[in-house]
Amino acid sequence: MIGVFAGAAQRGDAADLAGLLGADAVVPDGSVKPAVQRLWSRLGGAVLFLDAGSAVRLIAPLLRDKRSDPAVVCVDQHFVVALAGDADALAHHVADLLNRTPVVTGGPSIDSVLDELVEQLDATADGNVEGCAAAIEAGEKVVLRNPLGFPLPALPPNVVPAGEDATWMIIIDDRAAASKDNVLRIVPRTLIVGVGSTRGASATSVGAALAELDAQGGLDLRAIKAFATAEAKADEPGIVDAVEDWGFWHGDTAELLTFPTEELAEIGVPNPSSVVRNSMGTASVAEAAALRGAQILGHGAPIELAAEKFKRDNVTVAAARVLPRGRLALIGLGPGASEERTPRAEAEIRRAAFVVGTPEAIDAVSSLLRSGTEIRHEGASDLAARGAAVAFVAFGAGPTLDDPVEADVVVVPGVWDR
Known part of the structure; x- marks a missing residue:
């Protein structure tokens, strides 16, 4: 949604510009400041019929970061000034429509x-x-x-x-x-690391074994999404402390998943151990826990063993990978106007490499499409199954799928439920 904001004296000019910008542009009622504050989180762009100083004072408390801020421009008698967000393209477009001079500070915000x-x-x-x-x-x-x-x-x-x-x-x-x-x-954080150890193994020993995933397994430890082990090892100080140490050194946190040994015993692994089976009741801890954790966190995505087990100083580690698959967002545009569109729906449309829908539905979201986005009128499921990021848009409650899709499918309410 593009909001065009103006005081009473310039509401006619704002309405004229909104008509030229298309169906996604709206002229909110009321005074400029409360209208901007009310709609800020839902805006993809904002055009302010204000001088630059007043516009800066208005938007400064609302700015968060360049990823989420809308593109903001201000309009005076002679210029259209890019102020915030990825605003250069909007400044050029508005300047062309109003026959004024764009003022930008650089190229697109790559x-x-x-x-x-x-x-x-x-x-x-x-x-x-x-x-x-x-x-x-x-x-x-x-x-x-x-x-x-x-x-x-x-x-x-x-x-x-x-x-x-x-x-x-x-x-x-x-x-x-x-x-x-x-x-x-x-x-990307794709790895679930399984850990097993003898009783009393130190955090230093566990950390050294984890380092083998890099040195011998060729994996980047920043890609760890979670750790996993058997329930019997859930309170093992060396494992717990090593997971905390990993979070400290990587400035992040990762969950420690735990599983019953009978659950791990059902997981097929390439390197079962009779010794572990006799002592734990499962032929594998590290490999089986890594694979089971990947199954859970992958939510149906394919998984694989990224690194078979390494053993060092009575600690065994292995890593499983959640493989990526396509993403299909089903977005209902509803009967509502564009100003009722949810921020999540707009974010999904922007993140898609392909936007699929009828010509009318595509036209309704055209202002949200970034350069290079491909438009299709059919084939959303096939594109997602081949690994693409796809947004499927439709009027009404939204598109539905009759057959299962080999992709991550998210259903996004496209309009506010009021």
């Missing part, structure tokens, strides 16, 4: 696209995000490698899957790699 990518993948960025963003913004070729096949949003056209002359490379992977210049690594 770094926000990279930030959003990190957030969407629940990932850690390793490298110079600002330098990579600057290269993309300058139009330089940037290679993106996505070996595990994560569903990605639409990216700028100079971010390509291959190319020998690229100045930068983006790698999305949970495997360990040496840091290199002009390489931005995005490390």
Whole structure:
């Protein structure tokens, strides 16, 4: 939704501009300040018929971060000024419509696209995000490698899957790699690490065994999403303390999942142990707990054993991976106007590489589509099953699926339920 805000003297100009901006533009009733405050969290863009100083004072208390702030521009007699968010494109568009001069501070906010990518993948960025963003913004070729096949949003056209002359490379992977210049690594949290130990093993021993997942298993420990073990080991101080130590050094927290031994005994593993079976009642703790944890946290996604068990100093560790699959968001646009659209629905539309729907439904959300988003009128399920990030939009209560889809499916209320 684009809000066009103006005082009484300029409401006519605001209404004229809203008509030119399309169905997503609204002119809220009432005074400018309370209207902006009321609608702020639901705005994709805001046009303020105010001088720059007044506009800055109005929006300053509302600004949070560049990923969530709407694009904000202000309009005076001669200029359209980009103030906040990814506002340059909106400033140019409004200036063209009003025959005024755009005032912008730079190119599109590519770094926000990279930030959003990190957030969407629940990932850690390793490298110079600002330098990579600057290269993309300058139009330089940037290679993106996505070996595990994560569903990605639409990216700028100079971010390509291959190319020998690229100045930068983006790698999305949970495997360990040496840091290199002009390489931005995005490390998603995909790994569940299973841990077993003898009674009394120290946190130092558990930590040393975890390090083997990097040294021998080739996994990036920042990709750990959770730890898992048998219920009998839930209060083992060495395991509990090692999990806390991991959180301290990585500035994050990870859950310690625990499972009954009879549940672990049902999990097939490549390296069962008769010794462990005789003492624990299950042929595996580390591998079985990792796989069982991945099953639970994957919510039906495919899983695999990313690292078979390593044993060191009476501690055994293994890692399972939740494999990515496509994402399909089912979004009902409802009978309501665009100003009633929920922020979550708009966020799902922006994160999609493909938006599918009737021409009328696509037109209703056109202002939300970022550059490079592909529009289709059918085939949403097939696209998601092939690993794409897809938003399926429809009027009314929303689209439904008759057949199961091999993808993560989220149902998003597209309009406020009032």
